[in-house]
Amino acid sequence: MDLEARVADLERRLAALERSGDRPAAGGAGATAPVTAGDDTYWALNTWRERLADLEAEAGGVLYTGAVRTPAGKRYEWQYGRLTDDVLAGDWSDAAESFAALGQPVRLRLMREILAGRCTAAELTELDGVGTSGQIYHHLRQLTGTGWLRSSARGRYEVPAERVVPLLVMVTAAEG
Incomplete structure (x- = not known):
């Protein structure tokens, strides 16, 4: 050449x-x-700033959003925003139980596997390194009790639609 x-x-x-x-x-x-998106690196942030200006939110705000297709083929589109003043004024101790439920490697793996399409305890038990069926049920109860999972009558588990993007945001934030 x-x-x-x-x-x-x-x-x-x-x-x-x-x-x-x-x-x-x-x-x-x-x-x-x-x-x-094109030349505008901060296209979502710039739109959020405009919305905050319209709300006269001088302290700003937090926005997270996502358009997701999971390995199981399900699609989710979701966004959530809060004003900084409201976040700072809230009782953060309420979040501790939710964080604790995700703060265990096996539970995070179970969440990832469920998003990928393994939806029953039997399918999850087949995975290497996740423990016994009793341990898996314990983890599933913790995740269900804090709203990270939902169980159907047929013994299938799913991540509720309103939790998919927040879960991926938290995992992404932890990587950074």
Whole structure:
């Protein structure tokens, strides 16, 4: 490959990287935005800022949203936003039980497997490294009791639709 063709190839690849968001994000320490829409890296944030301005929310707010298709083929679209003042004024101790239910590696694995389509205790028991059927039922009770799972009459478990995106947001936030 001659020099001119190599430079053209490098320019094409650099442009593709810039479009995909695989570059450091502007906006301050720790700011990241791995998904972009055209040239507007912060398209969701900018729309949220406009909404907050309309609400005259000087302290700002938090928004999380997602459009998800799970390995089991289910689709979820969901968003949730709260004003900063409301979040800071709330009783955070109420969240402790919910965090505790997810704060165990086997439970997180069970959640991932259920999203992937393994929906019965029998299917989950077949997995390596998740424990006995009694231990699995204990974990499922904890997750069901805190609303992370729902059980149907046929012994099938599912992540409620309103919990899919929050779960993925929490896992993503923990990675960062």
